[in-house]
Amino acid sequence: MSPFTTNLSRRNVLRGLGVSMALPFMESMTSRPLLGASALPAPPKRMAFIFVPNGVNLADWTPQQTGYGFDLPSILQPLAQVQDDLLVISGLTHDKGRANGDGPGDHARSASVFLTGAQPRKTDGANIRSGVSVDQAAAQAAGHLTRLRSLELGCEPGRSAGNCDSGYSCAYSSSISWGSSSTPNGKETNPKLVFERLFSNGKQQETDKNKLRREALKKSILDFVSDDAKRLQASLGRNDQRKLDEYLTGVREIERRLDHASNDPAPIVDLDYPVPEGTPKDYGEHIRLMCDMMVLGFQTDTTRIATCMFANAGSNRSYQNLDIPNGHHALSHHRGDDEKLTKISKINQFHVAQLAYLLKKMKATPDGHGNLLDNSMVCYGSGLSDGDRHNNENLPVLLAGHGGGTITPGRHLRIPTETPMCNLFMSMLDRFGTPIDYIGDSTGRLSGLDI
Numbered sequence: 001m002s003p004f005t006t007n008l009s010r011r012n013v014l015r016g017l018g019v020s021m022a023l024p025f026m027e028s029m030t031s032r033p034l035l036g037a038s039a040l041p042a043p044p045k046r047m048a049f050i051f052v053p054n055g056v057n058l059a060d061w062t063p064q065q066t067g068y069g070f071d072l073p074s075i076l077q078p079l080a081q082v083q084d085d086l087l088v089i090s091g092l093t094h095d096k097g098r099a100n101g102d103g104p105g106d107h108a109r110s111a112s113v114f115l116t117g118a119q120p121r122k123t124d125g126a127n128i129r130s131g132v133s134v135d136q137a138a139a140q141a142a143g144h145l146t147r148l149r150s151l152e153l154g155c156e157p158g159r160s161a162g163n164c165d166s167g168y169s170c171a172y173s174s175s176i177s178w179g180s181s182s183t184p185n186g187k188e189t190n191p192k193l194v195f196e197r198l199f200s201n202g203k204q205q206e207t208d209k210n211k212l213r214r215e216a217l218k219k220s221i222l223d224f225v226s227d228d229a230k231r232l233q234a235s236l237g238r239n240d241q242r243k244l245d246e247y248l249t250g251v252r253e254i255e256r257r258l259d260h261a262s263n264d265p266a267p268i269v270d271l272d273y274p275v276p277e278g279t280p281k282d283y284g285e286h287i288r289l290m291c292d293m294m295v296l297g298f299q300t301d302t303t304r305i306a307t308c309m310f311a312n313a314g315s316n317r318s319y320q321n322l323d324i325p326n327g328h329h330a331l332s333h334h335r336g337d338d339e340k341l342t343k344i345s346k347i348n349q350f351h352v353a354q355l356a357y358l359l360k361k362m363k364a365t366p367d368g369h370g371n372l373l374d375n376s377m378v379c380y381g382s383g384l385s386d387g388d389r390h391n392n393e394n395l396p397v398l399l400a401g402h403g404g405g406t407i408t409p410g411r412h413l414r415i416p417t418e419t420p421m422c423n424l425f426m427s428m429l430d431r432f433g434t435p436i437d438y439i440g441d442s443t444g445r446l447s448g449l450d451i
Contacts, residue, residue, distance in 0.1 A: 043368035044145075045404045045432050046298045046376040048306045049135055050358075051114050051176050052351045053107070053315045054332040055384035056396045060345040063088055063412040070412040075345055078353035079398075082360060084410040085373055087399040087449065091415035092424060096120075096441055097383050097392040106390035107314035107329075108168035110383025112184075113392075114176045115307070117422035117440015124163035128171050131440055133178040134425040135305050136185070141434035148303040152177045153194060153290045154187035155283070156312045165314055173313040187309060190279055191289035198293065198302055284321065284354060291358035298372055299365055310351055313383070322346050332387025344387070355380050359400050376401040377428050393417050399424070399449070406431040408451040415448065424449075 056075065063070040070088070072080060079086055096119040097109045105122060112120040118131025132140075135150055143149025158174020165173055175184035188194050233241055280286045290308055297303040311317055316327030324331075324343050331347070334340035355378075362373040381397035384390055394417055402409060422442035427449055429435055 041368075042404065043375045044301060044304055046304045046306075046372070047135065047138060047428060047432050048294055048298075048308070048376065048378045049115055049176065050355065050378065050380040051111065051307075051309045052348075052380070052382050053110070053311050053313050053384075054328055054344075055382050055387035055390075056348045057341050057345040058386060058394070058396065059341075061348065061396050062090055066412045066414045068411055075348045075352055076398075078349060078356040079359070082356065082363060082373075082400065085359065085363065085400055085402065087407065087409045088412040089397045089399060089415065089424065090394060090412070091417050091419055092395045092397050092421040093393040093418045094383055094395060094421050095392065095418070103166065105166035105168040106384065106392075108165035108172040110392070111174070111176055111309070111313035112168075112172040112178075113440075114381075114383040115425070116178055117420060117425070117442065118181070120168065120172050122167055124161075124167055124169045126161070127182075128169050128184070129181050130172070130178050130184070131181050133176065133307075134422075134429065134439055135177055135307050136179050137436055137439055138429060138432055138434045139305050141436075142304065142432070146301055146303050148197070148297065150177070150185075150305040150307070151194070151294065151297050151303045152185045152187040152307050153293060154189045154309040154312070155286050155290060156309070156315060156317070157189050158187070158312050160184070160186070174309070176309055177307045187307070191286065191293060194290070194293040195296075198296055198300075282321070283317070283319075284350070287354040288357050291354065291361065294358065295361050295365060295372065298362070298376065299367075310354065319347055319350065322350055329387075334388050336388075355398070355400075362401075370402075373400065374402045375404045377403045377407065377431065379424070379428065395421060397421065397424070399428075403428075403431045403449075407449050413448050415446070419446070 060074045061076065063073055063076070065071065072083060076088070094110075094113045094117065096117055097106070097113040099106070099109075100119060102109075102119075102122045109120055112118075112130045115133035115135060116131035121127065121129035123129075139150040154174070156174075159170035160174075162170045164170035171184045175187070177185040177187070179185050188197070233245075280289065287310055294306045294308065297306060311328070314329050316329040318325050318327055322343075324346060326340075326343060328347055331340050331343050334344060359373060359378065362376060362378075363371050365372040367375050378400040379397065380400065381395055383395070384392065385394050385396065399407070400409065401407065420441050420443055422438075422440040423444055423446040425439050426436070426442050426444065427446045429439070430445065431449075
């Protein structure tokens with residue numbers, strides 16, 4: 001007889017009409033020695049990448065001290081509760097985001113190079129070319145382990161054709177995930193459709209049909225898996241019953257918010273970036289719902305890889321919620337004007353506050369002996385440093401999470417300028433268990449992520 005018994009598989013799901021709900025990690029999924037205490041298997045590692053446009057106000061972003069115990073500057077203040085889970089990395093560069101003879105188009109390059117480290121071909125035609133992005137390098141190696149290889153999200157729609165920046169295709173400005181050098185991955189901007197994708201069951205035609213039936217019956221997804229859930233609850237221990245109840249309650253709350261968002265009137269936005277029908281009127285709520293989708297995908301092991309663009313490259317969205325009627329891109333050309341720089345810092349801080357929401361939610365989600373953030377790597381940043389100068393050195397980059405114990409956060413890490421950002425990606429891929437020989441313009445691994 002084996003010295004271990006397994007009660008419940010991570011692959012177990014709750015099933016109902018067109019619905020397949022993966023389960024969160026629970027004690028019943030562990031292998032227990034027959035003679036003693038439980039032995040928890042190591043949870044999988046997860047990896048997420050978040051892009052923000054137009055650079056930042058570096059003076060209000062960069063900590064003065066290095067190492068432990070650094071003071072959070074104003075833009076990073078929303079991260080105070082997760083500072084010990086955070087690496088601030090100063091000095092990384094994306095050389096291939098520079099013109100290198102190709103002339104203007106810095107915003108389009110900043111997005112296309114963000115996860116590829118590859119010089120995009122300057123074209124607004126069909127012959128676009130960049131490089132395979134780090135998320136897809138991981139997905140190609142490990143995507144078969146989950147139902148969804150990866151999840152590509154965004155909060156502004158984009159176009160795959162046309163000229164969006166000085167002769168660069170719109171595909172460059174609205175994509176950070178590239179499956180091949182000529183294939184950007186489209187992102188989903190409607191959180192309700194992401195939710196349906198996470199919990200769908202069967203072929204797309206069947207999924208659409210069952211979705212219409214559910215909506216006609218005005219029932220929650222949870223109503224269709226309730227019988228399975230009740231049977232499962234009866235077989236679980238007290239701790240797992242509580243965990244399952246908390247998980248299902250969280251899913252129902254997200255459903256409620258999605259339903260509320262879909263009933264909102266269409267918001268008034270910049271004409272360049274119309275928000276699709278069904279997305280929330282409130283931009284912050286839109287971002288937070290997308291963060292919820294990432295957490296659900298990771299928590300249920302539906303996917304281990306995600307990307308999210310809080311906004312497209314060169315976004316000129318206004319921030320009325322911050323009493324900033326000016327467009328973001330227009331403000332980024334500040335020419336040293338103090339009033340504009342103050343507004344940029346407020347926008348930067350708003351974005352960081354949404355990141356803080358994601359990280360705190362991950363930290364509150366149990367996973368193995370720890371939490372979801374313990375077993376994840378979340379890379380956040382922009383492909384430009386200062387939006388006025390359009391420079392690509394000393395990029396604003398944060399790396400959150402412990403990477404399953406392979407990263408020592410809680411520090412400000414200052415590295416030599418001109419160090420390729422792709423060296424960070426190489427180190428992340430190593431920790432994710434999908435090492436490769438190179439990506440983009442990498443020259444090696446980034447040292448100092450762990451002590």
